[in-house]
Amino acid sequence: MSSQLAVNSSSFGLFVKADVASVNADRICSFSFESGLFGSKIPKKHFSLSGYGTRTIRPEPSRYSGSKRVKASSHSFDVVVVGAGIIGLTIARQFLIGSDLSVAVADKAVPCSGATGAGQGYIWMVHKNPESETWELTTRSHQLWKMLAETIRDQGMDPLQVLGWKKTGSLLVGRTPEDSVMLRKKVRQLSEAGLRAEYLSSNELLSKEPALLVGSDGGAAFVPDDCQLDARRTVSYIEKVNRSFAPEGRYAEFYHEPVTGLVRSTGSGEVEAVQTSNNTLYGKAIVVAAGCWSRSLMHDLVRGLNVKLDVLVKPRKGHLLVLENFNSLRLNHGLMEVGYVDHENAILTSALDDQNTNLSVSMTATTDTMDNLILGSSREFSGFSTEVDESVILHIWKRAGEFFPKLKEQSLIDLIKNRKVRVGLRPYMPDGKPVIGHVPGLSNLFLATGHEGGGLSMALGTAEMIVDMVLANPTHVDNSPFAAQGRCC
Numbered sequence: 001m002s003s004q005l006a007v008n009s010s011s012f013g014l015f016v017k018a019d020v021a022s023v024n025a026d027r028i029c030s031f032s033f034e035s036g037l038f039g040s041k042i043p044k045k046h047f048s049l050s051g052y053g054t055r056t057i058r059p060e061p062s063r064y065s066g067s068k069r070v071k072a073s074s075h076s077f078d079v080v081v082v083g084a085g086i087i088g089l090t091i092a093r094q095f096l097i098g099s100d101l102s103v104a105v106a107d108k109a110v111p112c113s114g115a116t117g118a119g120q121g122y123i124w125m126v127h128k129n130p131e132s133e134t135w136e137l138t139t140r141s142h143q144l145w146k147m148l149a150e151t152i153r154d155q156g157m158d159p160l161q162v163l164g165w166k167k168t169g170s171l172l173v174g175r176t177p178e179d180s181v182m183l184r185k186k187v188r189q190l191s192e193a194g195l196r197a198e199y200l201s202s203n204e205l206l207s208k209e210p211a212l213l214v215g216s217d218g219g220a221a222f223v224p225d226d227c228q229l230d231a232r233r234t235v236s237y238i239e240k241v242n243r244s245f246a247p248e249g250r251y252a253e254f255y256h257e258p259v260t261g262l263v264r265s266t267g268s269g270e271v272e273a274v275q276t277s278n279n280t281l282y283g284k285a286i287v288v289a290a291g292c293w294s295r296s297l298m299h300d301l302v303r304g305l306n307v308k309l310d311v312l313v314k315p316r317k318g319h320l321l322v323l324e325n326f327n328s329l330r331l332n333h334g335l336m337e338v339g340y341v342d343h344e345n346a347i348l349t350s351a352l353d354d355q356n357t358n359l360s361v362s363m364t365a366t367t368d369t370m371d372n373l374i375l376g377s378s379r380e381f382s383g384f385s386t387e388v389d390e391s392v393i394l395h396i397w398k399r400a401g402e403f404f405p406k407l408k409e410q411s412l413i414d415l416i417k418n419r420k421v422r423v424g425l426r427p428y429m430p431d432g433k434p435v436i437g438h439v440p441g442l443s444n445l446f447l448a449t450g451h452e453g454g455g456l457s458m459a460l461g462t463a464e465m466i467v468d469m470v471l472a473n474p475t476h477v478d479n480s481p482f483a484a485q486g487r488c489c
Contacts, residue, residue: 077104077252079470080274080283082259082297084109086116086231086455087448088289089238090463092251096242098467102250104281105242106274108258111235114291115455118424120320120366120374121231122334123457126170126186126223127341130193133433133481138454140477141461146227148460162237164230164369171200171209173403174338175218182338183221190223197223211329211404228334230369231456254279262286262301262445271445285470287446292316292384292427294449298439307441311488313450315425317380319392322420323373329406330367337363337403340377361395363403375400379426386423393421426452429487434458436465436482440489446470447484 079095081088084107092103111117123145128138149159159165174183183199190197200220205212208222245251254276263273263280273282290297292315302309340362359380366374378392394412401407412419429435429450439445448466451458461477468475 075104075279076282077102078283079103079285079287080281081105081287081289082274083107083289083291083294083449084111084253084255085114085289085291086235086238086459087291087451087462088287089235089242090459091287091289091448091466092242093238094460094463094467095470096245096251099471100250103242103245104252104254104283106254106257106259106276106281108256108293110255111239112232115424115426116231116235118318118320118422119231119453119456120228120364120376121164121368121456122170122226122228122364122366124170124223124226124228124334124336125190125195126172126197126221126226127336128190130189134454134458135193136477137458137461137465137482140464141458144460144464145229149227160369162233164233165227166229166369167225167227168332168334168366169222169224170226170334170336171205172221172336172338172341173205173212173214173218174220175214175403177217179338180217180219183219186221190221195223196225197221209332209335211331211406212335213403213405222333226334228366228368229456233369234456254281259290259297259301262305264305271442285444285446287448287466287470289448291449291455292425294427294435294447298447302439302442305442307439308489309439309484311435311447311449311484313427313429313435314381315384316428316452317378317382317385318376318424318426318453319378319389319396320374320376320422320424321393321396322422323375323415324370324418324420326371326373326415326418328410329373329404331365331373335363335365335403340364359392361392361399363399365400365404381428384425386425388421388423427455428452431487433487434462434482435484435488436462437469437479437484440485447488 078101079092081092081103084105088105088107089111092105095101095103123142125138125142128135149163149165152159152162152165172183172186174180187197187199198221200208200222202214202216202218205214205218205220208220214220242251257276257278259274259276261275262271263275263282264270265272271286273280274286275281288294288298288301292313295311295313298309298311339360359378361378362376364376368374375396378396380392397407397412427450429452432452434450434454435447437446439447446466446469448462451462465475465477465479465482467473469479
């Protein structure tokens with residue numbers, strides 16, 4: 001008997017309003033795909049595991065109420081996702097709206113407790129390199145984000161309220177003649193790649209951002225179509241979409257449950273379950289999207305499985321300074337300095353160099369949906385520490401003051417009641433590319449990690465790619481640069 005599965009081409013076909021799930025039929029179509037974990041040559045609409053064996057028991061939710069957390073009494077699913085950051089949650093969402101598979105999400109904490117909640121929320125292309133291997137994935141993902149925002153608007157909702165979505169445009173700014181040469185080249189590259197981009201002289205830049213000072217030799221690359229979102233609002237929305245599938249038994253969450261091991265079938269040798277601190281979650285496909293914890297987690301999970309694997313992702317700590325109700329500086333666009341593109345050109349702090357942390361600080365500045373000023377950013381290797389380092393915050397403040405003279409008129413100490421600090425651990429890969437794909441030797445175990453500071457930016461494209469790979473659909477973007485083979489094995 002042949003297996004059957006409904007596959008949606010879109011990453012944005014289902015949206016929720018007032019706790020009701022609805023499908024935008026105009027944005028959905030079916031695909032045929034060759035072979036995968038759930039059967040072969042499946043052009044039909046409805047899913048059946050008859051060709052794979054016994055049909056998976058759908059999880060029956062013990063309780064469900066709007067945006068409340070969802071649990072399940074059954075522990076058998078089609079897909080188990082490890083990690084509830086933006087990557088893991090969007091992967092779960094894509095399976096839910098793009099098929100009728102059941103999905104469980106497990107995490108040692110809760111969403112937005114890691115890098116996702118600590119980010120600045122920009123969906124920018126201005127600092128990207130069209131010649132890089134991540135370019136196509138990033139542009140595809142940005143396209144999906146914009147289409148999601150548009151469809152939310154089509155549903156009668158405001159993307160600003162739902163996602164914190166704003167089309168701000170972005171400015172990559174420099175202050176030296178050398179910076180200006182590089183920025184002009186950047187504009188040419190982005191334009192040739194199909195983006196709207198223009199070079200702004202210092203005078204033109206002043207008209208865009210009156211509070212910004214770059215000097216007569218400075219300038220900027222301007223991408224007017226770049227956007228930003230609020231990570232917490234976006235995650236809340238994605239969770240709401242995911243939870244709308246719980247009443248039909250297709251979705252469950254297992255938060256505050258660290259994953260402790262994998263269960264391998266004695267017959268096929270495939271991984272058949274994820275063991276958490278409290279439950280055993282059976283799944284036909286397992287996706288590990290655990291951010292900077294993926295290396296140690298995978299090392300523990302594959303121990304004893306005769307699989308050679310070392311996911312080289314490691315934590316890269318970052319600080320952001322948030323000034324609430326800050327009226328002294330208003331920004332019209334998102335900004336970052338050219339030093340952000342190459343952290344080696346940023347300001348290095350000698351105080352920590354002897355600890356081999358490679359701390360760098362580059363100016364980034366945005367205004368969020370609450371009109372809070374968000375300044376960054378730092379990058380350093382200091383293990384898994386998420387402690388706030390006041391010396392780093394001071395460096396961020398001083399660096400921002402070099403671009404915004406108004407900030408020099410105020411003392412950071414005087415703003416102590418209005419400031420917050422975000423600290424997150426970016427999942428860094430040495431070659432600058434995420435790992436997306438199956439683990440060699442374990443065909444139903446997949447990785448989606450190593451996005452460093454681009455998790456939000458690349459989330460929807462990554463989710464689409466993982467789901468297409470699991471279902472053996474043709475991928476929209478070449479997935480070969482992100483394979484684990486040759487990089488982690």
